[in-house]
Amino acid sequence: MLDTTLDSLDLRGDFYTRNFQPHPSENRLILNMGPQHPSTHGVLRVILEIDGEYIVRAEPVLGYIHRMHERMAEVKRYEQYLPNLGRIDYLHALAWNWAYVGAVERLMGLEVPKRAEYIRVITCELNRISSHLLWWGAYLLDLGAFTPIMYAFADREIIMDILQRITGSRLTYCYYRFGGVSQDIDDKFIEQTKELCKYLRPRLKMYKDFVTDNIIFRKRVEGIGIIETEILRKYGATGPVLRGSGIAYDVRKTKPYSVYSEIEFDVPSYELEDAFGRYLVRMQEMEESLKIIEQCLEQLPAGDFILPKAPKRPKPPAGEVYFTVEGARGEIGVHLLSDGSAYPYRLKLRSPSFSNLSLFPEVVKGTLLADAVSILGSLDLVIPEIDR
Amino acid sequence: MISLAQIPIPLIKIVVGLLGILIFIGLNGLACVYLERKVAGHIQRRPGPFEVGPHGILQPIADAVKLVAKQMITPKGADPILYWSAPIISFAPAIVCFLPLPFGPSLQNISINIGLIMVLAFSSLNVLALCLGGWSSQNKWSLLGAARDIAQSVAYEIPLLLSMLPIVLLTGSLNLADITAYQGAWPWQWLVVKQPLAFIIFFVCIFAETNRAPFDLPEAESELTAGFHTEYAGMGFGLFFLAEYSYMVVGCALATILFLGGYQGPVAPGWWWFLIKVYGLLMVMIWVRWSFPRVRFDQLLNLTWKWFTPLILINILITALVVKLI
Amino acid sequence: MTKEGLGHVLEVKPGFCALLATGKVGYKKQLFILPDDLLNVVKHLDECGYALENITALEIEEGFLLVYHFNQWNNGEKLALKVLLTDGVKEIDSISDVYPGALWHERECFDFFGIVFKNHSNLIPLLLDPKENIHPLLKAKNKRQPLAAIMPESEKIEQYIKIEELGK
Numbered sequence: 001m002l003d004t005t006l007d008s009l010d011l012r013g014d015f016y017t018r019n020f021q022p023h024p025s026e027n028r029l030i031l032n033m034g035p036q037h038p039s040t041h042g043v044l045r046v047i048l049e050i051d052g053e054y055i056v057r058a059e060p061v062l063g064y065i066h067r068m069h070e071r072m073a074e075v076k077r078y079e080q081y082l083p084n085l086g087r088i089d090y091l092h093a094l095a096w097n098w099a100y101v102g103a104v105e106r107l108m109g110l111e112v113p114k115r116a117e118y119i120r121v122i123t124c125e126l127n128r129i130s131s132h133l134l135w136w137g138a139y140l141l142d143l144g145a146f147t148p149i150m151y152a153f154a155d156r157e158i159i160m161d162i163l164q165r166i167t168g169s170r171l172t173y174c175y176y177r178f179g180g181v182s183q184d185i186d187d188k189f190i191e192q193t194k195e196l197c198k199y200l201r202p203r204l205k206m207y208k209d210f211v212t213d214n215i216i217f218r219k220r221v222e223g224i225g226i227i228e229t230e231i232l233r234k235y236g237a238t239g240p241v242l243r244g245s246g247i248a249y250d251v252r253k254t255k256p257y258s259v260y261s262e263i264e265f266d267v268p269s270y271e272l273e274d275a276f277g278r279y280l281v282r283m284q285e286m287e288e289s290l291k292i293i294e295q296c297l298e299q300l301p302a303g304d305f306i307l308p309k310a311p312k313r314p315k316p317p318a319g320e321v322y323f324t325v326e327g328a329r330g331e332i333g334v335h336l337l338s339d340g341s342a343y344p345y346r347l348k349l350r351s352p353s354f355s356n357l358s359l360f361p362e363v364v365k366g367t368l369l370a371d372a373v374s375i376l377g378s379l380d381l382v383i384p385e386i387d388r
Numbered sequence: 389m390i391s392l393a394q395i396p397i398p399l400i401k402i403v404v405g406l407l408g409i410l411i412f413i414g415l416n417g418l419a420c421v422y423l424e425r426k427v428a429g430h431i432q433r434r435p436g437p438f439e440v441g442p443h444g445i446l447q448p449i450a451d452a453v454k455l456v457a458k459q460m461i462t463p464k465g466a467d468p469i470l471y472w473s474a475p476i477i478s479f480a481p482a483i484v485c486f487l488p489l490p491f492g493p494s495l496q497n498i499s500i501n502i503g504l505i506m507v508l509a510f511s512s513l514n515v516l517a518l519c520l521g522g523w524s525s526q527n528k529w530s531l532l533g534a535a536r537d538i539a540q541s542v543a544y545e546i547p548l549l550l551s552m553l554p555i556v557l558l559t560g561s562l563n564l565a566d567i568t569a570y571q572g573a574w575p576w577q578w579l580v581v582k583q584p585l586a587f588i589i590f591f592v593c594i595f596a597e598t599n600r601a602p603f604d605l606p607e608a609e610s611e612l613t614a615g616f617h618t619e620y621a622g623m624g625f626g627l628f629f630l631a632e633y634s635y636m637v638v639g640c641a642l643a644t645i646l647f648l649g650g651y652q653g654p655v656a657p658g659w660w661w662f663l664i665k666v667y668g669l670l671m672v673m674i675w676v677r678w679s680f681p682r683v684r685f686d687q688l689l690n691l692t693w694k695w696f697t698p699l700i701l702i703n704i705l706i707t708a709l710v711v712k713l714i
Numbered sequence: 715m716t717k718e719g720l721g722h723v724l725e726v727k728p729g730f731c732a733l734l735a736t737g738k739v740g741y742k743k744q745l746f747i748l749p750d751d752l753l754n755v756v757k758h759l760d761e762c763g764y765a766l767e768n769i770t771a772l773e774i775e776e777g778f779l780l781v782y783h784f785n786q787w788n789n790g791e792k793l794a795l796k797v798l799l800t801d802g803v804k805e806i807d808s809i810s811d812v813y814p815g816a817l818w819h820e821r822e823c824f825d826f827f828g829i830v831f832k833n834h835s836n837l838i839p840l841l842l843d844p845k846e847n848i849h850p851l852l853k854a855k856n857k858r859q860p861l862a863a864i865m866p867e868s869e870k871i872e873q874y875i876k877i878e879e880l881g882k
Contacts, residue, residue, distance in 0.1 A: 015844045019836075031528050039610040053532065053685065063841040070826070071850045106738055142610045144601060144682025149431035170755070214682050215604055233765040235815035236785070247787050255790035279857055320865050322740040322783065322792065335770055339859045346851075348770035348862075350783070355767075358818045368682045369532070370611050 015102040016061045019048045020117060028056060035064045039142040039373045042383040046360075058361045066387040071334070073347035077315050078104055079178070081344070086172035088349060089385040091131040094124045095178040095327035096349075102257065103323035105332040107304075108318040115303040116180035117259045122193065122296045123163060129200070130159040132282045132289075133329035135380045140211060143220050144375040148211055162192045164331050178308025178314050190297055197290050204286060221271065221275040225363050225375035228273065235359035238352050239330025240285065241379055243277030246271030251326040263295050275378035282380070315342050315348060322339045329353050329380050351385040398498075402487075405497035407488040413634050418448040420633040423667075424674050431678045455629075458622035463526050466619065470524035475620065475627035478517030481510035483632035489641050492651045492659035503564040504552060504642075511597065511638060514631065518599075518606055520627070522616035533615025536685060537599070537606035543689045544596035544603075547696035551590040553706040554583050555646045567649030573657060578638045580647040585703050587647040589696050593670070594639035596688065598632060601677040605685050613684040641668035717774050719881075729877055731755060734796075735870040742791035749797050749806050751877060756795070756809045758783055758880045764793060766809075769819035773853045775860040776800050778829055782809070798861070799829070806836040826851040 013030070021030050036044035069088060073081050085100050086093035098120060102269040105112060109159035112120075133156045137149030160170045166189055167175040167182070175182055211217055227237070227245055242249055248269040252260040268284035270277040318340040324333040330352025339345040356379045363370045402697025422437070425447065429436025437444030462468050485526060488503030490496040500506065556562060558579065559570040571578050580587045596603040607615040617628050635674075644650055644665040653661035726732045732746040747755050764784035771780045782795040786807035799806060810816045820831040821840035828849040831837060838844060 016838075019838055027530060037613060053536075063839075063843075068840040068850055074851075092752060106740065109738070142680060144604070144608070144610060145680060146428070146601075147678050149434050150434065154433060164868070214681065216683055219687055220681060220684060233763070233787075234813050236766040236768070236813075238767075242787070249787040254787070261784065318863055319737075320739050322794070324740075325793075331767070331785075333768055333783070335768065335783070337772060337864045339864045345859060346772040347779075348768070348769075350768040350770075354818065355815060358815055362814070368684065368686070370608070370682075373611050 001372060010046055014322050016045075016059075016257060017047055020057075020059050021049065025049075027051070033063075033372075039377065040383075041138060041381065042262050043083045044357075044376075044381065044383050044386075047055075048159065048369075048372070048373075049257060050369065055364050055367055055369065055372055056269060058364045058372070060076060060357055061386050062383075064387065067384075069349060069388045070347055075343065075346050077342045078316070078344065079312065081174075081347075082177075083174045086169070086174050087384065088351070088388060089327065089329070089332075089353075090171055091382050092127055092179055092328040093171065093173040093324055094120075095332050097173060098124060098258075099323055099325045099327075099332045099334040099353070100336075101176040101178055102313060104335045106323055107319055107336060107338060108178070108311075108314060110179045110307060110310060112179055112258075113304040114259070114301045115184075115308055116305050118296050119181050119185055119305060121259055122185070122293050122300075123173075123181075125292045125296075126159050126163060126193070126196075127173070128328045129286050129289050130163075131157045132286050133159075135209070135282060136211075138219070139377040139380075142373050143217065145211070145217070147229075148207070150206070151203075154239060155200065157248055158196055158199070162189065162196060165189060165192075176312070178281050179310025179342065182302065182306075184305040190300075193293060197294050200286070200290060204283070208283065212279075216278070220370075220374055221378065222272075222281055223274050223276075224371050225275045225367070225378055227275045227359065227363055227364060231359055231362055236355040237330070237359055237363070238355065240278050240281040241330065241356045241381075242283045243267065243269040244275075244378075245273045246277075254265045255324075257323075257325060262299070263292050265292050265295075269291050275374055278378045278380075313342065315340070324350070329382065329385070330356060345387075349388055351388060353379075353381045353383075354384045357381055357386055362370040393602060402498065403560045405487065409483055409497070412485065412486070413630065413637075416637055417630045417633050418452070420636070420670065421448040421451055423670070427671065428678045431675070444690050452626070455623055455626040455636065458543065458640070460622040460624055461619075463619045466524040467524040467526075467636060471519050471619075472624065474517045474521030475624045475631075476517075477520065478514055478631040479627045482631050482638065484510045485634075485706060486640045488564055489638070490568055490645065490650060491662050493657065495651075495659050496565055499563060499565050501561070502564045504556070504562045504567070507564075507638065507642060508549065508552075511635060512541070512545065514597075515632075517628075518616045521620065522606070525616075525619040527612070527619050529612045529618045530616050533606040533608070533612050533618070536608070537616060539685075540596060540603070540605055540688060544593045544693040547589050547692055547700050548593035548597060549610040550697070550700040551586045551593065553704050554586050555579055557704070557707050558582065564645050564650075568645055568652065571649040571652060573649070573652045573654050577652075578647060580650040583647065583703070583707070586700065587643070589700050590647070591643055593692070593696070594636075594643065595673065595676070596641055596692070598635045598673075600632075600636065600673055602680040602683050604677075604682060605688065608682060610682075636670060636673060637666060640666045640673070643669055661680055681690075688690075726874070730874045730876060730879070732871045733873050733875055735872055739794075740792065741794045744794040744796060745875075746796045746798075746871075747877075749799060749803070750799055751805050752811060753812070755880065756782070758811050758877060759793070759795075760812050762880070764818075765806075766815045767792070769816055769823060771823045771829060771851075772860060773827060773851065774864065775858045777784050777803065778824070778827060779854055779861065780806065780829070805830045807832050810834055823848070828852070830872040832880060 004362040031048040031050050033048055034040040042236050047059050047134040048055050061363055072084055085096040088096045103245040133152040137152030164170050164186055167173045191363045204277050229245055232242055232245055246269055248267045250267040253267045265288045268281050270280050320336055320337050322335045333350030335348040336344055337346040364375055426436040437447035440446040440450045485507045486505050488495045518537045519534045522530040529554055559567045599606050617625055648665050650660040651657055651659055726746055728747055728748055733746045734746055736744055767785040768783040771778055777800040782799045784793040808820055819833055823829050824837055825839045874875045
């Protein structure tokens with residue numbers, strides 16, 4: 001048992017703990033979950049005030065992987081900043097690539113060739129599937145099932161192999177360029193992707209049979225972490241967190257960018273408002289992504305993969321632009337201000353996980369510790385994206 | 389000078405038996421580690437350990453050497469006596485639990501008429517060890533793990549004990565050898581046929597007793613980091629680990645003796661039948677661990693209190709009536 | 715302090731907001747308001763069902779420009795609210811009472827720029843070390859640009875709207 005008379009230990013914790021709980025409490029326990037806790041995935045830290053195993057209050061502490069990407073943008077040329085984007089959200093790196101490239105293109109008025117747009121959609125959706133697969137495995141790991149993550153990684157491996165041939169990297173992609181992509185896709189890529197679609201469909205069905213319909217799993221997610229619409233609105237949640245509460249807001253559909261308006265796909269949404277709703281949204285999104293990829297491969301036009309006259313070292317005109325795309329975790333926004341020089345004047349990265357996590361203290365109140373893990377997992381957080 | 393003949397025979401038997409049990413526990417630990425890792429590997433579409441020895445057969449030994457060689461750390465502020473006694477308290481009773489188990493027709497260390505109660509009494513000591521370990525670690529996660537373990541043990545011990553009562557009523561004995569002898573060689577003569585519900589409840593409670601997934605709540609890796617043994621390193625952790633596997637074997641052995649006919653088999657009854665059944669059940673436990681998510685704490689309590697306890701009470705009542713009437 | 719190149723945005727009167735041209739920026743609407751009107755406007759936006767998307771700040775020659783991004787889910791139409799802090803003022807009302815999601819965004823702005831948000835319940839550094847008092851996104855004096863240079867749209871005011879009529 002904790003011995004409060006021990007002077008050698010500063011039992012009152014560090015700055016954040018003391019700020020959270022200035023005075024020691026008699027019957028409440030202050031618990032530090034993270035930054036090395038197994039289910040905070042990386043370096044998130046949550047300070048919890050618990051009564052028994054019930055959570056009275058929670059506060060996430062951020063900044064353990066903060067790299068000041070926004071400052072880096074101001075001291076790097078536009079094209080030098082491109083590799084940074086893959087490091088913000090390492091799971092859906094291409095969406096961040098796209099948000100930044102798209103913002104610069106809009107500022108400069110660059111018209112991206114049709115083929116390049118299709119390539120972008122295909123690769124971005126492949127990346128989305130791999131991101132969701134990893135989330136799926138990691139979420140079940142949080143819930144105590146060890147095996148699914150191995151299956152998820154095996155499937156993810158195929159996607160990474162496909163993307164590796166084209167983009168040159170496996171995780172932190174830097175593939176999109178101003179006005180197109182860095183390299184054209186070839187027949188082998190198309191063939192591999194088609195095979196992947198054929199392979200993944202029965203796999204997803206198997207996952208549904210084994211995991212989604214499992215009674216223990218259902219009991220762990222159904223009715224857990226109910227997020228009402230009002231909270232979502234006030235905290236600015238987006239992505240599957242939003243759609244799991246029945247609001248079918250998806251940038252790809254609501255405000256289509258690129259060629260998404262030419263592709264038929266559904267935006268899954270469930271009015272369950274709980275962790276299970278968010279789970280179902282992601283599982284179905286993978287199937288929708290497969291649908292998108294197949295359509296794109298069919299419609300893939302010939303032409304340039306990058307605008308021939310696109311500047312390699314752009315110098316956009318002065319002005320402001322706010323460009324959003326739909327990432328695996330929600331709406332990714334790049335707010336870019338240019339003063340006409342080769343360096344951005346100010347770049348703000350609006351990360352979806354940031355907003356999604358900020359509602360966590362609200363949702364987790366009064367739940368059990370085990371549920372907090374389940375809720376945290378269902379938000380699908382990528383910590384580098386929150387800390388930037 | 390005492391001559392060898394002066395030493396009472398039962399004492400020699402117990403000492404030899406204890407030695408044998410210790411060897412068995414050690415070997416069983418190695419076998420279980422290998423089995424667990426291999427089975428888990430194949431369930432997860434990977435080969436499992438493969439580097440140390442052919443097909444990784446020497447991996448458990450490498451693991452053991454690593455554990456023994458590791459420094460044993462006492463956390464600052466922990467109570468050293470309680471802290472280091474916990475793993476020993478966890479492991480020591482496991483040895484005693486093996487004493488009354490009839491491995492074969494003539495392979496029983498001590499045949500006493502309260503064998504079943506003895507096993508239960510000593511296996512329950514594990515809870516105390518976990519509680520002490522969690523309490524004295526000066527770690528909040530350990531404390532939570534210990535608290536969970538206590539609440540959990542109150543919940544599962546009752547249906548666990550009650551699920552054995554029908555067997556005792558049927559056989560009229562607490563001696564495990566008698567219970568084995570009551571059953572026949574063929575599967576339909578085993579007590580699992582007469583008491584299927586009791587067997588299921590008993591086996592599920594064994595999962596809780598041994599803190600195995602899906603009831604590994606005191607450890608709950610993704611919730612409580614490692615629960616009660618968060619702070620233990622080296623052989624402190626090793627003993628907890630060994631104790632867990634020993635209790636798994638004790639649990640499976642009890643299930644075998646009570647419900648699956650013990651060492652009896654259709655052909656050539658003997659200890660091999662006993663081991664086959666025990667390790668078959670162990671495989672099921674490993675299989676379950678790597679296939680299911682963890683239940684939540686209150687769900688386990690609900691299951692044991694609201695479902696198992698009433699169900700097994702009804703089961704006992706019916707059994708008692710049947711025994712009385714026939 | 716000079717008001718050259720500032721455009722007309724400073725001529726916004728209390729109780730009014732200036733509707734700026736959006737051009738290709740990517741908003742449906744962008745409004746320029748005075749710092750004192752912020753809470754009032756945000757309350758109106760809350761009633762209209764806007765979701766808070768983002769809060770960002772930047773340092774310019776005139777002072778600090780705060781940009782609040784709001785979003786509507788049914789049509790994805792974005793609204794930007796721009797507030798300029800001039801004359802060395804580094805304080806503004808917190809909107810966290812209306813939108814609790816602003817708590818973290820405001821803490822981030824406090825981290826990066828040192829802007830103090832009044833009535834913020836927990837204004838401690840979010841991402842940076844609480845022991846160091848560094849505001850990394852502040853610009854050197856010679857690097858700062860005037861508002862008109864980075865937001866040419868701010869020159870074109872389409873109309874002035876009364877705050878009460880914002881919802882229409």
